[in-house]
Amino acid sequence: MPYLVEFIRNSDSTIATHCTCPTSQNGQYCHHRFNIIEGKTADIVSENLDEVETVQSWIPGSEIETAMVEVQRLDDEIAKAKELLAAVKNEATRAMMN
Numbered sequence: 001m002p003y004l005v006e007f008i009r010n011s012d013s014t015i016a017t018h019c020t021c022p023t024s025q026n027g028q029y030c031h032h033r034f035n036i037i038e039g040k041t042a043d044i045v046s047e048n049l050d051e052v053e054t055v056q057s058w059i060p061g062s063e064i065e066t067a068m069v070e071v072q073r074l075d076d077e078i079a080k081a082k083e084l085l086a087a088v089k090n091e092a093t094r095a096m097m098n
């Protein structure tokens with residue numbers, strides 16, 4: 001079932017976003033909105049794909065950009081932690097074979 005995702009640029013350049021998915025309605029992370037911000041259009045079924053670029057042009061300098069930078073930083077940290085964890089697990093496995 002498709003969800004309606006809206007982006008509205010306010011007169012003070014802040015950006016309001018809405019999505020009708022249950023996750024978003026509960027005020028939680030909604031990948032539908034993130035996908036549009038990141039320019040991922042594969043799952044969009046509406047006829048306004050060209051508006052994704054417009055929304056993306058609103059992001060630089062916005063609070064959303066600041067938050068997205070932090071999301072990326074933490075994603076990178078998690079990826080590094082997972083790599084480190086895998087290496088330590090391998091090390092533990094090798095130690096068990098001694």
Ligand SMILES: [Zn+2]
Binds near residue numbers: 022
């Ligand atoms: Zn959503």
